[in-house]
Amino acid sequence: MSIFVSDEAKQKFQGFWVGLATPILIGWGCSLFSLSILSTHDGPVSELSYIEYFFAVFWIGGHLVLWPLTGWWLSRRAKKHENLPLKKGSLLSMRLALIWVAFIVLGGTLQVLGGA
Numbered sequence: 001m002s003i004f005v006s007d008e009a010k011q012k013f014q015g016f017w018v019g020l021a022t023p024i025l026i027g028w029g030c031s032l033f034s035l036s037i038l039s040t041h042d043g044p045v046s047e048l049s050y051i052e053y054f055f056a057v058f059w060i061g062g063h064l065v066l067w068p069l070t071g072w073w074l075s076r077r078a079k080k081h082e083n084l085p086l087k088k089g090s091l092l093s094m095r096l097a098l099i100w101v102a103f104i105v106l107g108g109t110l111q112v113l114g115g116a
Contacts, residue, residue, distance in 0.1 A: 019089025027067025
């Protein structure tokens with residue numbers, strides 16, 4: 001199969017997916033890891049220790065902060081090295097992050113306004 005695909009096409013394909021998947025995996029990986037640590041806590045929120053507060057911030061910040069920041073960093077790095085597929089993948093990742101943030105904000109707003 002590899003004899004039919006050029007090396008340039010492989011590099012473009014790989015660069016795009018690295019730019020797209022790396023920020024998503026870093027952001028969601030940190031969030032899910034922090035959530036798994038927090039799920040072991042049985043008591044009320046008022047009894048959280050400082051370490052658990054750190055994981056709570058990391059849980060929220062993983063997909064809402066780390067994901068877009070990693071995409072932005074990869075985009076800047078791709079621009080510096082003139083790697084167009086990496087830049088396109090990271091820009092798509094940032095767009096998906098903005099859609100996700102809008103979804104979270106819209107859901108929270110509707111919940112507050114709806115009183116549910």
